[in-house]
Amino acid sequence: MSETNPNDFNQPDELVENSRIPDDDLLEAHTKTFSKSEGNGQGNLVIPILTTAIVTLILVFGGNYIRKYSADFNPWVYDENGTPPNLDPVAEGEVVRSLDGEKLYKRNCVACHQSDGKGLPGAFPPLVGSPWVRGDPERMVAIVLNGLTGRIEVAGNTYNSIMTPFSALLNDEEIAAITTFIRSNPDWGNNADRVSAEQVAATRASYERSEAWKVEEILELFPLE
Amino acid sequence: MNTPSTTKPPAAAQLSEIDKAMKWPALLFLLSAVVWLLTGTVFALLTAVKSTNPGFLAGCEWLTYGRVQAAYFNCLIYGWGGNASFGVGLWILARLCRKPMPMPGMLLVGGVFWNAAVKIGVAGIIIGDMTSVEWLEMPTYASSLLAFASILLAIWGTLAFRYRQPGPVFVSQLYILGALFWFPWIYVTAQIFLFVDPARGVVQSLTNLWYAHNLLGLWLIPTGLSAAYYLIPKILGRPIHSYYFATLGFWSLALFTGWGGMRHIVGGPAPAWMATVGIVASMAMVLPIVILAVNHHLTIIGRFEKVAASPALRFVVFGTVSFTLAGLIGCVMSLRSVGEVSQFTLMGVGHVHHWIYAFFSMIMFGAIYFMMPRLLNRSWPSGKLIQGHFWCSAIGITVMLVALYAGGWIQGLQMTAIDADGSLVNEDFLQIVRNTLPWLHARTASLLILAIGQLAFTANILWMIFHAVLSWKESLSSAKSSLLPETAAS
Numbered sequence: 001m002s003e004t005n006p007n008d009f010n011q012p013d014e015l016v017e018n019s020r021i022p023d024d025d026l027l028e029a030h031t032k033t034f035s036k037s038e039g040n041g042q043g044n045l046v047i048p049i050l051t052t053a054i055v056t057l058i059l060v061f062g063g064n065y066i067r068k069y070s071a072d073f074n075p076w077v078y079d080e081n082g083t084p085p086n087l088d089p090v091a092e093g094e095v096v097r098s099l100d101g102e103k104l105y106k107r108n109c110v111a112c113h114q115s116d117g118k119g120l121p122g123a124f125p126p127l128v129g130s131p132w133v134r135g136d137p138e139r140m141v142a143i144v145l146n147g148l149t150g151r152i153e154v155a156g157n158t159y160n161s162i163m164t165p166f167s168a169l170l171n172d173e174e175i176a177a178i179t180t181f182i183r184s185n186p187d188w189g190n191n192a193d194r195v196s197a198e199q200v201a202a203t204r205a206s207y208e209r210s211e212a213w214k215v216e217e218i219l220e221l222f223p224l225e
Numbered sequence: 226m227n228t229p230s231t232t233k234p235p236a237a238a239q240l241s242e243i244d245k246a247m248k249w250p251a252l253l254f255l256l257s258a259v260v261w262l263l264t265g266t267v268f269a270l271l272t273a274v275k276s277t278n279p280g281f282l283a284g285c286e287w288l289t290y291g292r293v294q295a296a297y298f299n300c301l302i303y304g305w306g307g308n309a310s311f312g313v314g315l316w317i318l319a320r321l322c323r324k325p326m327p328m329p330g331m332l333l334v335g336g337v338f339w340n341a342a343v344k345i346g347v348a349g350i351i352i353g354d355m356t357s358v359e360w361l362e363m364p365t366y367a368s369s370l371l372a373f374a375s376i377l378l379a380i381w382g383t384l385a386f387r388y389r390q391p392g393p394v395f396v397s398q399l400y401i402l403g404a405l406f407w408f409p410w411i412y413v414t415a416q417i418f419l420f421v422d423p424a425r426g427v428v429q430s431l432t433n434l435w436y437a438h439n440l441l442g443l444w445l446i447p448t449g450l451s452a453a454y455y456l457i458p459k460i461l462g463r464p465i466h467s468y469y470f471a472t473l474g475f476w477s478l479a480l481f482t483g484w485g486g487m488r489h490i491v492g493g494p495a496p497a498w499m500a501t502v503g504i505v506a507s508m509a510m511v512l513p514i515v516i517l518a519v520n521h522h523l524t525i526i527g528r529f530e531k532v533a534a535s536p537a538l539r540f541v542v543f544g545t546v547s548f549t550l551a552g553l554i555g556c557v558m559s560l561r562s563v564g565e566v567s568q569f570t571l572m573g574v575g576h577v578h579h580w581i582y583a584f585f586s587m588i589m590f591g592a593i594y595f596m597m598p599r600l601l602n603r604s605w606p607s608g609k610l611i612q613g614h615f616w617c618s619a620i621g622i623t624v625m626l627v628a629l630y631a632g633g634w635i636q637g638l639q640m641t642a643i644d645a646d647g648s649l650v651n652e653d654f655l656q657i658v659r660n661t662l663p664w665l666h667a668r669t670a671s672l673l674i675l676a677i678g679q680l681a682f683t684a685n686i687l688w689m690i691f692h693a694v695l696s697w698k699e700s701l702s703s704a705k706s707s708l709l710p711e712t713a714a715s
Contacts, residue, residue: 026459065501073498
C-alpha cells in the first residue's frame, strides 16, 4: 500500500498533508495500550483519576437533582421551579378550601346574602358581624347543611324567611370552604376558627334530617355565645 | 505557494487499493457536500438579511422567511452534513477495515438517492409543502427517500465492518458505525411518531426535541469525533494520549446523549421529571467531554508547529477545541437557572452553530483536505487558498458565536427581568426584539466572511479537479500514441 511510504507525494506538507503513520501501524499502536505488558504509557494516570472524580460527581449531582426536581416522577406535576408538590391529602384539602371559599360563596350564597355579606334588610339576614356564624362552627355548618326556617333576630333586626338546605348540593370540602370564608373574613369583621371537611362530615352524620331546622331547635342545640 | 502544481505525481504514488475502490463514492459525497454547503450559505444569507430587513424580497412567495430559514437548515444538515459525514465516515471506515470494499456501487446508489431526496425536500420546502416540525420540514414524499438512502448506506457500512480484515478495531470505527445506525433509527422513529401515526399533543414536541438533539448528538457529533480520532494520530504519527479510555468516552456519549433532549423543555408544558432527567443526562456529558478533551488536546500538546504547517490539522484542532467548548457550554445551558434565561433566545441558534459549524464542519473541512489528495492522487493547487479558507472560517464562526451568545444572553435577561412586585421590567416586547438588531447585523457579516472562505475552498477544489481532468486526458492521449496500456495513475 502506498500509505506505508510517508512521503507519498513528494510535496510540502502544506499542499498534500502527508500521513506519518500507515493504517496498520495506527491500529496496532493503539491496540497495544489495552495489553497490560505495554499499556503503562504516558497519560494513563490522568484519566483514571479524572474519570473516577467525574463519575462520582455525576452520581452525587444526578441523584440529588433527581430527588429534588423529579416530583416523584409524577406525570401530572409540571412545575419546573422545583417546589415538590404536597401530596399529603389533608394538606391538599386545605389548599382547595382557602382557594375556593370566595368563589363558592359567590356561586351559592350571594343571591340572598349579597356579595358584601350584608344581606337584604327585611328579607335576608347579614353575615357581616353576625353572632350566628361565629363561635361554635357546628351551628353554622348545621344550618348550611339542613336549612333554617322561622323568625330570627340578627344584629337588632328581625327576619322571617327560609334558608335553603345545601347538604345535597355541596360536599364536605365545599361547605368547609364556604363556612371558613365567611367565618374568617376580616373584611366582614369575622375572625372565627377555620372549619375542616372532617367537622362538616361529622355534623352531617350526627344531624341527618329531611326538614329544615327551626330557629328554636338550633338555639336549643347551639345557643348563641 | 501560489504556483499550481502541474508536475505529474511520481510513479510510486499510486492510489492504494482501498482508496481506489472508494474513489467515486467518496468524490460523489464530497463534491455534493460542497455544493450543498454553498447553497445553504445562500439561504443563510437570505435568512440573515430578512431577519434584519423584513421587507427584503418580501414579495416573493417562495422566499418568505419561514421557507428560506427551513431550506437553510435542511441544506446545512442533510445536504452538507449528511454528504460530508457519509463521504468522510465511510472512507475512514473502509480504510480502517483494511480491505478493498466490495460493492462501491451500493454507495453510489445510496448517495444518488440521498442527494435526490435532499433536492426534492428542499424544493418541497421552497414551494410551500413543508411540515411544521423543526429540522424535519421536508415533505413526507422526500423523507421516505431519505430514510431509504440512509438505511442503504448503513447496511453497506455494517457489511464493510462485518467482513473487515480480521484484527483490532479502532475507536473511529465505533463512532462511524454508531452514526450509521443511529441516524436511520432516530429519523424513522421521528417520522412515525410525527407524520405516519402522529402522537397527540405535547408528545409531538417532545419527539421533535428528542430528534433534534440526537440528530446533532448521535449523528453529526460522532462522525466529527471519528474523523478527529483518525486524523490526529495519522498526521502527527503519534498515538492518542489516553486511548485506553476512548471506548469509555464512546459508550458514555452513546448512553447520555439520547436522554439529553428533554432539557430544552424547562418551563414547558411537560412533566417536570422529563426536564430533570434531561438536565442530569446533559451534565453527565461532562464525562465523555473530558475524555475526548484529554485525548484530543493532550495528543496535540507540544506539536503546534506541526498543526500550523498542516492544512488538515488546523481545521481538526479548531474543531476539537470547539467540541470541548460547545460541550461545556451545553452543560451550563442545561442548568435550570441558566436555561430559563437562555432558552427561546439567539443563544439556542448560536449553540447549534457552535456544533454544526465550529465543530463538525471544521473537522469535515480538515478531513476533506486530507482526503482529496489521496482520492485524486495529486496535491492541492494553492496553499494560500487553504489558509484563506481557514482564517475566514475561524474568524467568521467566532464572530457569529460571540454575537449570538452575547446577544441571546442579553435578550434573555431582558425578557425575564422582573421587578420586586413580580411584574415585567421590559413590557415592550418589540423593544427587546429591536435591541437584538446589532447582533443580527454581526451575524450577517459573519456569514459573509464564512462565504468568502467557502468560495476559496470551492475554488481550490475546482482547480484541483480541473488539473486532474487535464492530466487524465494527457495520459489517455499519450497512452494512445505510445500504444502502451494505460497506467493506473487515474
